[in-house]
Amino acid sequence: MPKLDYDNQNNWLFKTGQMQSPVALESNKAEKIEKQATLKLNYSTNASYVHDNGQGIEIGLSGKAIIDNRFFSLQQFHIHAPSEHLLNNYRFDGEIHFVHQAKDGRTAVIAVFLKAGKTSKTFSQIFNHLNQDQNFVCDLTDLIPENKSYYHYLGSLTTPPLTENVEWYILANPVEISRQQLAEFHKLYPYNNRQLQSLNGRPVLYCSSTIKN
Amino acid sequence: MPKLDYDNQNNWLFKTGQMQSPVALESNKAEKIEKQATLKLNYSTNASYVHDNGQGIEIGLSGKAIIDNRFFSLQQFHIHAPSEHLLNNYRFDGEIHFVHQAKDGRTAVIAVFLKAGKTSKTFSQIFNHLNQDQNFVCDLTDLIPENKSYYHYLGSLTTPPLTENVEWYILANPVEISRQQLAEFHKLYPYNNRQLQSLNGRPVLYCSSTIKN
Numbered sequence: 001m002p003k004l005d006y007d008n009q010n011n012w013l014f015k016t017g018q019m020q021s022p023v024a025l026e027s028n029k030a031e032k033i034e035k036q037a038t039l040k041l042n043y044s045t046n047a048s049y050v051h052d053n054g055q056g057i058e059i060g061l062s063g064k065a066i067i068d069n070r071f072f073s074l075q076q077f078h079i080h081a082p083s084e085h086l087l088n089n090y091r092f093d094g095e096i097h098f099v100h101q102a103k104d105g106r107t108a109v110i111a112v113f114l115k116a117g118k119t120s121k122t123f124s125q126i127f128n129h130l131n132q133d134q135n136f137v138c139d140l141t142d143l144i145p146e147n148k149s150y151y152h153y154l155g156s157l158t159t160p161p162l163t164e165n166v167e168w169y170i171l172a173n174p175v176e177i178s179r180q181q182l183a184e185f186h187k188l189y190p191y192n193n194r195q196l197q198s199l200n201g202r203p204v205l206y207c208s209s210t211i212k213n
Numbered sequence: 214m215p216k217l218d219y220d221n222q223n224n225w226l227f228k229t230g231q232m233q234s235p236v237a238l239e240s241n242k243a244e245k246i247e248k249q250a251t252l253k254l255n256y257s258t259n260a261s262y263v264h265d266n267g268q269g270i271e272i273g274l275s276g277k278a279i280i281d282n283r284f285f286s287l288q289q290f291h292i293h294a295p296s297e298h299l300l301n302n303y304r305f306d307g308e309i310h311f312v313h314q315a316k317d318g319r320t321a322v323i324a325v326f327l328k329a330g331k332t333s334k335t336f337s338q339i340f341n342h343l344n345q346d347q348n349f350v351c352d353l354t355d356l357i358p359e360n361k362s363y364y365h366y367l368g369s370l371t372t373p374p375l376t377e378n379v380e381w382y383i384l385a386n387p388v389e390i391s392r393q394q395l396a397e398f399h400k401l402y403p404y405n406n407r408q409l410q411s412l413n414g415r416p417v418l419y420c421s422s423t424i425k426n
Contacts, residue, residue: 004372009408015374016229031316054214069282104242104380105367105416154318154378159217160425161228165367165378167317194221203318 020197021155022084072100117176145173146203233410234296234368260351285313330389358386
């Protein structure tokens with residue numbers, strides 16, 4: 001084989017940008033993983049701020065998560081509408097991203113789809129504290145489904161700097177907020193979803209859960 | 214805050230190339246992790262080929278590994294000389310890379326430093342089968358240290374396509390091959406180490422092990 005030119009390393013080609021998010025998920029193409037879904041979330045019930053950060057609505061919340069047997073710290077969560085990921089060609093009404101970081105710098109995002117339906121008390125609390133730096137009770141029980149079956153793939157942040165090296169865990173089961181709550185969000189953002197990116201052959205895994213945690 | 218322009222997403226800036234390998238590791242700057250090192254290796258003792266692949270010497274070997282509580286499959290291992298990573302400003306005589314992949318496509322590389330010393334039987338076996346596609350016994354006990362304390366950080370492949378999203382686990386304890394064996398390698402490659410890359414603020418963790426496995 002031709003030798004790699006170690007004397008001219010600056011000419012080596014760096015291939016990147018092939019692992020971007022969001023993507024279209026298809027349940028019949030996802031590989032079923034036998035092990036049980038292992039998302040153990042232990043989030044605070046007190047949020048510290050709600051900011052319109054120019055990309056969406058971001059809520060300050062701390063907490064711990066065990067994701068695929070490793071410890072992560074919750075950094076914040078934020079809201080996109082409509083959804084960024086597609087599931088079986090369906091675009092949900094919104095998508096919450098819970099952003100976590102591990103000690104080595106790895107980012108893991110747990111995503112929850114939103115669909116129009118009953119009013120979310122937590123969502124109302126969030127909008128009552130918009131652009132305030134003030135603690136408030138933020139009980140996520142109505143914004144995280146009990147069944148945490150998820151789709152998993154490797155991707156990127158969906159806003160600049162679009163950094164790759166992000167582990168995505170997209171819960172299969174949506175939660176509900178009301179049409180009025182959606183309309184409140186859309187007054188701030190007519191839409192804040194990044195366009196779909198190609199999977200470029202990346203595997204998508206599906207991990208089903210019977211655990212409520 | 215100024216709104217991100219969702220109507221002109223193609224103008225968004227994608228920041229990449231900040232997480233390249235190899236890097237200089239410094240033990241006094243690494244964050245000590247309290248948990249025990251969890252590298253459990255269950256490799257085959259039969260290799261299937263030895264190829265001069267134009268970047269180094271690559272050996273076909275399969276196997277399983279549990280790395281930080283997750284399953285990986287060994288893809289192959291290959292040899293660089295001198296070492297690519299530095300430890301406390303010291304460049305070792307060589308570095309073996311055991312390349313693993315998880316089902317989601319994630320790559321994890323376990324690196325073992327080589328230093329000149331006693332003859333490695335396994336290394337001799339490898340060179341006896343150079344550029345052959347033939348099974349042979351490849352018992353790695355003299356090429357993997359018993360103590361698997363490691364440095365860990367997130368980086369990239371060290372040859373094109375230099376893909377990021379690689380988990381590095383660099384064993385702190387070297388193994389030995391003879392000066393004659395090093396000389397044999399250098400007949401093929403005077404050197405095949407990529408130049409050092411900047412850490413750019415990435416954390417380096419150190420995980421000590423008392424387990425022999």
